[in-house]
Amino acid sequence: MIYLTNAFSVHMIPRTHVGDEKNLHFRRISSYEAGAILRSGAIRSFYGHGESAYHLARYLKIDIPVSRGYIELKPEDVLIIAAVTGKRKWEAGEKPFPGWIFFEVTTSEDGRERNKPAA
Numbered sequence: 081m082i083y084l085t086n087a088f089s090v091h092m093i094p095r096t097h098v099g100d101e102k103n104l105h106f107r108r109i110s111s112y113e114a115g116a117i118l119r120s121g122a123i124r125s126f127y128g129h130g131e132s133a134y135h136l137a138r139y140l141k142i143d144i145p146v147s148r149g150y151i152e153l154k155p156e157d158v159l160i161i162a163a164v165t166g167k168r169k170w171e172a173g174e175k176p177f178p179g180w181i182f183f184e185v186t187t188s189e190d191g192r193e194r195n196k197p198a199a
Contacts, residue, residue, distance in 0.1 A: 082123045083151055083159045084144065086132060088185060092151045092159065105186045114160050114182040115140040126151060127162075136162055139180065159185040 093102055109117075119142060127133040128148040137144040140162075153159060165179035 081154075081157050082118060082121050083153075083157060084118060084123055084125045084127055085151070085159065085161055086127055086129065086163055088159070088161055088183075092153050092185075094152055094154065094187065102187055107184045109160075109182045109184050111140065111180060111182060114162060114184075115142060117158065117160055117184065118142055132164055136180065153185070153187045155187050157187070161185065 088106075093104065118140065125133070125145045125147050126149050127136065127144055127146060130146045133144045133146045151159070161183040163181050163183075165181050
């Protein structure tokens with residue numbers, strides 16, 4: 081599953097037993113790559129800010145439903161974080177053209193990033 085959020089929380093890490101290890105891989109990506117990943121399969125949006133979702137959808141040219149909920153990442157999942165940088169100008173009544181920063185987050189149990197061979 082491909083998830084879209086505006087932030088990351090430690091609660092998204094899969095539940096483990098004491099001593100278990102999970103590896104998280106954060107990679108900063110461009111808006112072009114974020115859009116390509118989001119268009120590559122079924123996405124589930126947990127973008128809870130309506131105005132932010134609206135402007136991000138226009139920026140990436142994709143449909144982004146407003147939704148809130150709980151995510152627990154599995155090894156096959158991809159999380160795209162699209163965070164607004166600076167203040168949300170539309171909340172101040174200014175012309176909306178926010179900055180965005182994008183990250184791709186994946187998990188693994190063997191320490192390797194997905195699609196990367198063992199050394």
